[in-house]
Amino acid sequence: MPQDTPEDVAPQAAPPGHWLSPGDAGYDEARAVWNGMHDRRPAHIARCRSAADVGEALRFAAAHGLDVTVRGGGHNVGGSAVADGALMIDLSPMRAVTVDPRARTAEAQGGCLLRDLDQATAPYGLACPAGVISHTGLGGLALGGGYGWLARRWGLTCDHILAAEVVLADGSVVEATEESHPELLWALRGGGGNFGVVTRFTLRLRPVGPALFSMGVYALDDVPDALAAYREYTGRQPVGLHTVGGLKRAGEQEWIPEHLRGRPALLLLAVWTGDEEEGRARTEELYREVAPAARISIPMSYPQLQALGDSSEPRGDRYFVKSCYVEDLSPEAVARLVEATRANPSALCSIDFEFLRGAIADVPEEDSAFPGRAAPFQVTAEAHWTDPEQDPEHIAWSRATVEALRPFGTGGAYANYVQGEGDRRAREIYGPERYARLAAVKKAYDPANVLRGNLNIRPEGAAE
Ligand SMILES: Cc1cc2nc3c(=O)[nH]c(=O)nc-3n(C[C@H](O)[C@H](O)[C@H](O)COP(=O)(O)OP(=O)(O)OC[C@H]3O[C@@H](n4cnc5c(N)ncnc54)[C@H](O)[C@@H]3O)c2cc1C
Incomplete structure (x- = not known):
């Protein structure tokens, strides 16, 4: 295989000084990943600052028979960035x-x-x-x-x-x-x-222009009607509008009607980035057709939009995620979603669905390795909790939710949400x-x- 920079460098006998090993200050911080379920202890953490550092780490691992993991942002739900006894190639110093x-x-x-x-x-x-x-x-x-x-x-x-x-x-x-x-x-x-x-x-x-972020809330009993209307609407949803639904307990914010606060509900999010006037008109159309109990719209900058959900997914909590692509939000599929929402074991858990297509589906299948571009909907059951004793019920809920959707699925799933499967x-x-x-x-x-x-x-x- 042709290589741009053939290497003939002998691997080091001992780990370089800037690497971290058990007992070193900073080792525990560096081995921690986003999902608190994964408390693993690598043999060494190679804090890489360049491609040369990464090459050195890979050669060291080969010479010493160590497994290798790679850490980008540490967000893989299955904790693939870290493994017991392995060498972690930590890219977090490389953020320019x-x-x-x-x-x-x-x-x-x-x-x-x-x-x-x-x-x-x-x-x-x-x-x-x-x-x-x-x-x-x-x-x-x-x-x-x-x-x-x-x-x-x-x-x-x-x-x-x-x-x-x-x-x-x-x-x-x-x-x-x-x-x-x-x-x-x-x-x-x-x-x-x-x-x-x-x-x-x-x-x-x-x-990218400024963003218009909107959110409507629906009582769980109203979800079958709301999602029947949403299903119709997605057939003509403009490509510039992105919508995501979250089935979970509603928050306590003032704009949410009192009788829905803290209750299982649907939150239908819509984001427009581009011409503000057009965004308002398009958003009005959505919520006219899929009428919520209440809603808000907030203009914001794109970086603000990108950070909006950050605090709801804190590092160190416990998470288990299963997801699948779904062909259609048919009444039968929606009934399963509502049932799973009623079975939701705790306040932080959420079932999210997202209407895809648009430019995702425009790229010819053979142009990239990414599979499943034609999928219309993605559904994700995110179990999120903090007490390790509650692991079994949360994991079981996430699994059962996606299993219940199997008859409506395409058979595919987003690789980045797959954990622990062979x-x-x-x-x-x-x-x-x-x-x-x-x-x-x-x-x-x-x-x-x-x-x-x-x-x-x-x-x-x-x-x-
Ligand atoms: C809170 C949260 C929100 C998310 N939101 C979205 C979302 O909006 N859209 C979406 O598509 N996905 C989303 N995901 C899923 C996300 O795409 C995956 O979790 C992804 O693995 C995160 O990448 P990372 O670099 O943080 O992960 P890490 O755990 O650091 O790495 C995961 C794997 O990616 C590989 N890897 C990482 N960096 C490199 C590199 N530079 N070179 C080679 N291999 C590398 C390695 O194989 C590694 O094992 C989200 C996940 C979380 C936890």
């Missing part, structure tokens, strides 16, 4: 972003959080479509897909990867572009962290042809399957 406003591109280091990117691009009125919680890592999100408020208008984050600097499993560094290593670039657009450690993304940026699920999600193509890339770039902490593509899955 530079913007070229004329070319409408950004260079973002592999350990960036979404907020790093948004803060760098916002002064130019530009953004890279990405997720909705600003402390999520760009690395895992972009490589697995990347849904967010701009996805219907502009597509997924992975659709915006123009090039990437990648440290391969053997420690060598390549630049994946359309001209050089094009199959690797194809695989990075949705195939996850299977193929190398991305130390720099080159991303396409899009113009090769069979990876093959189901990517489908046989895409899996075989991904496996061929894996065989070329990581034949020993060093990078296997994520939803794993196996090199032996390549067609002979």
